[in-house]
Amino acid sequence: MADHVSEHDAYVLPNPRPVAYCVPSRRARVVLSQGTLHVLDERQLKAVVEHERAHAAGRHDLVLLPFVACARAFPWLPWARLAHQAVAALLEMLADDRARRRYGATVLAQALVTMAVSATGERGVAAPALADVGVVERLERLVRPPRRRPWAPVLACLASALLLSGPVAVLVAPVLCLALWEI
CATH class of the missing domain: 1.20.5 (Single alpha-helices involved in coiled-coils or other helix-helix interfaces)
Structure with a gap:
């Protein structure tokens, strides 16, 4: 059972693995694990919480839902899987943008790397929450200076x-x- 921590306005699971996600609903909730609280410093933690709040505020769950349905209804069609993966990655990048504006790209990139490294198991496999949605592309985007396109x-x-x-x-x-x- 998760306990509410008013300091971060999030629910904390008693799990040693670093995990952060948003539970969508009319009043969305951010869920963190004890492992996340232990591995991230205060600014990194705030950036991760802001990232999750961006998902809730943008109702990214509703944006992704038709693509999930299409990918599940037509698993043999490559475009259905690719569309689902691309939209999921783009939604992660949108949430990254909001956290980056508030806390900076470096802090968010450090948080992503810290969570991925800390979540690495005995076999060197990163936690699914970080490994499945274009983390490498997201990190490259965060550390690369933005290109100006007038x-x-x-x-x-x-x-x-x-x-x-x-x-x-x-x-x-x-x-x-x-x-x-x-x-």
């Missing part, structure tokens, strides 16, 4: 305008035809 917002606006032009044309075409018919 053209990205312009490209996004152009793509949005292009995508919206089709539905707008469908809505405007009857009005234009009616106006031209009356002339």
Whole structure:
């Protein structure tokens, strides 16, 4: 049974392995293990809790749910598995971004590495919570300086305008035809 720790506003499991996750619901809960409290320093712990709170605030469970369903319904289709894995990794990166903005990339990267190394078992296998969702890519992204792309917002606006032009044309075409018919 987990005990609530008001200092971190999280529930703590009596487990020596470092674990941190979010239980989604209307009032989501962050769950940590005793192992997590022992291996992380205060800033790293706050970064991990912030990461989990980002999952709860963004309702990442609901975003991932259709991809989980698709991957389970069509396990023989490679795109279903790849879409599930890609969306899961992107959601982890979104949560990383929120924790990075608040506590810094170095602190979060150190927390990820510390938890992965501490969770390593006798056979050198990292804990599944860290090993299955693109940890290497996440760490590379955290330690690599961000690339500036001044053209990205312009490209996004152009793509949005292009995508919206089709539905707008469908809505405007009857009005234009009616106006031209009356002339």
